[in-house]
Amino acid sequence: MLTAIILFLFLTVIIYDYKTALKQAEKGIKRIYTVIMLISFIILILDSLQISIPSPNILITKAIDALFNVQGRG
Amino acid sequence: MKKGKVTFNQVMFSIVLFNFGSSVVMGVSTSVGQEAWIPILLATLAAIPMFLIYGRIITMFPEKDIFDITDILFGKICGKICIALFTWYAIHLCALVLRNFSEFTQISAMPETPQLPIMILMILTTIYMARSGVRTLGKWSIAVFFFVVFVVLFTFVTSIPQAKVDDLLPIGEHTGAQFAESTFQIFSFPYAETVIFLGLAGSFKKNDSPYKLFLYALAIILVVFLLVFFRNLTLLGPTMMRANYFPSYVTARIIGISDFLARIESTISSNFLFAGIVKITVCLLVASKGLASLFGLKDYRILVLPLGMFAMALCCILYKNTMEMFAFLKYYPYYAFPFQVILPLFIWGCGELYLRRQKQERNI
Amino acid sequence: MLRFLKKLCAGKATDLDEKIARLNYPLEEHKFSRSLDENVAVIKKLFNNVDIVQYKMIQSPGKDPIRYFLIFIDGVVHSEIVNNNIVEPLMTKRPEGGEPLLESLLATVVQVGESKKINTFKALIESVTHGDTVLFVEGCDQAAVLNTKQFAVRSIAEPDNEKVLSGPRDGFTESLIQNLSQILRRARTNELKTKTMTLGKRTQTTVCICYLDSLVNKDVLEELLRRLNKIDIDGILDSNYITEQIHDFPNSPFRTVGSTERPDVVLAKLLEGRIAVLVDNTPVALTVPYLFIENFQVNEDYYFNFYYSSFSRMLRIMGFFLTLAVPGLYIAVVAFHQEILPLQLLMRIALERQNVPLPAAVEAVIMLIVFDILRETGVRMPSNIGQALSIVGALVIGQAAVEASLVAAPMIIMVAATGITSLLVPKLNAPIIFWRLLLLLLASSFGFFGLTIGLSLLFIHLNNLKSFGVDHLSLEGSFSFQKNKDIFIRSPWPDMIERPEELSENEVRQQGGGNNG
């Protein structure tokens, strides 16, 4: 269900936005646009298929714990 | 007609709403229970110099946003690094707030609905707003501000008959360390998050004093936060307030003047979304501006959509559950500190030196 | 000799044939010839199969008669003028004075007040179809256009959809000149400028732009002229043809161009610095820029006591939100947030819904469409059938459907409330139908959350809209009374010191400058 929604969302967005907004855009924008869309698409699809992706927050919390030991203070 | 410039009131109210963002719903830090008003005041005090520094940065480089400024000050490579960091912070904050709201909506109103459709709806709305530009955001903020404040005042007034003022006691139960931690938390979430607005500074009018802007906003925020806190505390009591994820929402459930007006919480909770939309939009706009200037592009508006999608993707993988979300709040101040304090301080310092050197050059 | 003549004729004929064959070229290029016969031949070709066109060949008296050729269209000309003032003098008098012939003819023979000279077939067609008579004189490559217009004009009446209880009761008619006269009668000043232009390739409709010179915002005026000049259309039958082409946001359901059928309204807008566009053949005048709040302002607001006006304006604003949100609100409450209802009410609604086969959301969509069907049939129905319609609506759909448990009774109440409140803001009907459905759909899948999102979208959209560079919905967060004097309330006249800032270049109203305020 969620996968279908994501597919549908991206399909609609691409059909409309690629045609209207991107036609006149600079080349660099097109490239960045495509890359970011692709990344988010992959992440969302994987997430909807219950494949877990490491959260950036884990990295952050680990780093902060190493520096300040927040966990220990509770 | 001045294109793309926003008026003083518009910016001020969007700063206020930005600060309400998730805090009005989540309640202001509750770890010190009945004494939370002390850290609120302390954090406001701490925020004043920070806000003045933000204002100073804007006055130093009028009609420029933080991305132009770093470019001028640090040159190509260092500037790019700063821009990249700031952009990351904006997009990450965007995802965090989005998650707050989808969690809130799910828990409060739609436990059986998955969060993804909620996020889609919210992010599409904010994408639309971000694409409409800063002026639309400003105009929207004004209307919504009055609405949100009306709701806060209304709930405050209606809660008075049920309020137990005794719950404000005792004073002095918590230790200095606890206060410090709580202050730090309130300072970084939401006060110093206002640093994001440096990314929009290019749209401010030149003759509006940014100091006034930030300080007025801070005063309004302080008053509303105190109102929200007193309302929640006197109605729920410290234990219940501490036990709840979303104390404001539960407060609204308990308020009742007569049987008919006793059940207004779902209407009220959806009003909070308005403030949330402002916060997410600002983050999104700044992130796309940052990304555009990172790659030296002119048109940032097109990037709003992919960045919105990215924020949503990020938001999906951030936490596995609500408990994790609230646990992260403890780490957040440390994580945000470099972006909120160190980076602006650095820019400020460099900016002052830069200006002095320029003056000297001109004198010579 | 005969041969030569024949040859000449043949040569002439080929010239003429060629000319006629080339008639599809832009007509501006075709100038009149000095030969009357040739002109007549071309004209007859042009009006081939247009049987109502009348041609008349006339000769002046005396020896060496001058040949005239008259062309006009029966029915649109004042036949008495043509007979008595044109044909008769032409037949009985010779022009006095010398060359040029046409001038002396107009000066001494023809007895018509307004005349001008033309020299192309294009101009000829425009004049003739407009009710003028065109006079050709042998040997001239110019023709005279004689004003003999006579149209059947509807008498001035109160417009049906802008009725007032008090205040002036005249409305526009289809005649541009008459409409202008109604405005002029109210504003006796040379500041009232009227610029005319012709739009529509085939209909050649006259469009008149009116404004008060010292008040108008020049940027807006320029923008309007630019947009009007860009219009490229076949025909203009109503001012809406223009509206949709000068719209800032053609795809938005909200109109950013105002329209009215009343001269007093037009003048009130002119006095606030707006510009009016009057179109010939339609009683509907356009005003730009059009602000969102104008949807809620009615001319009567200014003719009645201001307490009453302020109250009814607030009702209208409330009505707008109600008619938009009530169906969505109902669905959100009934299907998602039952806790809002007090127990007694909740049980009553649940009881009513007990045996209804359709889910509430579907029911709401169907009932709203049924209501719109009833409304639409009612609009264009001879009034004597209207009664039957209301019986069908009230009895069959209301009572019978509820009795048969096909529809829940609260739903009927909800639809009725929606329908009635939508009548409070007739100018917003189009966007309301669209947004109401959108809100309903969002509410039926996400409850209050969806409703909030929907309202946010609506609000963002409204904030985005612009009317000729002026914000459609203006929220500057200004707390000054003068800026808000005419929004939610209608302040008394002495307090209305300033004009809307963004509309006018001269902000202070010329009424004592606030001395009496």
Added chain:
Amino acid sequence: MAKRLLVCLLYILVALGLCGCWNYRGLDQVNIVVGIAVDFDKENNEYKMSYEVADLLTAEKRSNIGSRIITSEGKNLFDAARNAKKKELNRLYFGSSYVLVISQQFAEKEGIFDAIEWFLRDGECRETMCVALSQEDTAAVILKKDEKMSGIMSSIIHEIITKDKSVTASTIHMQLYDIYNMLKSKGNAAILPALRKTKNGDREVTEANGSAVFKGDKLAGFLTPEESRYVLFAEDKLEGGILTLDMLGRETDDISLEIFRSDTKKSFSYQQERLKVKIESSIDVSVAENHEELDLTNEEVIKRIEEAAEVMIEEKIKAVVAKVQQEYQADIFNFSDMVYKRDLKLWEELEPHWDEVFSNIEIEVSSKVHIVNSGFIK
């Protein structure tokens, strides 16, 4: 403006695709629960939940709506709540429930805290739901209504309990979140209204019968309606009710005073290792019923009545506090909270042996009764 179109279209399609999914619950598909009763069945070691639901199937459109009872059993509360689904086509909807009745067995065995936390956590139940304890064998009995009665039992109970403080003043109105706060507060005691069945004419009705005292979250004992009134006095929750006095010494109460307004202040002092609590109340009353021998125009008489009432109130409050102190040792008056809030240092000192301190608190009551008027008749 295709962007806008895109957004709109997308919303419509997403909305259409999801229409009827997830949280959409048609009102015809829910059973509206108005009251909940929680029981513990000792023999089967099972939890039993009874729900009073609005009976919409048999109701006529133009008559009063009645109710019926659904019961379900399970190994724990959640299990029991879920098992109701097996028996009923429609889902149970708790958002409008008025009362939660807990049985004695449950309160003795489990303690009420878990149940209260469960209902709070669930999110659908309102925090303002009224909680009561059943004095009958089971809690379900309380929700059962006589065949001759129409209407909904739970809403009647709710009315009785909420209006009580201003009408008869015989029990105490407690909401779900109040209990949570009380149990989590320093005193760690709670008080709940107690309900029992009784005969009224030929009908069996439910009546409020004083209150139940909890030590921790376990049931400690009951207070009679009259004792409950003086608890209300001490707690400053009283808004009405009647005081009756025997002025002529004839063993019958010959004068009744109706309470208008009551204001109670509590304060404490700590001397010689002993906590002393002072309860000061001031009450405005009117004479509601009078014997002809008492001349109300006489100031002396008025003064005598006032003094007698004062003495009675003082004694009764002292008695009820003493009973709670001695028999139950449950700090339902929240003296601990008062100490904690007013004098944090003292509280930290007393906290470890609070139970002992509590049962030795010296109570001083002073009351001021003021007769405001005497109705229509002199």
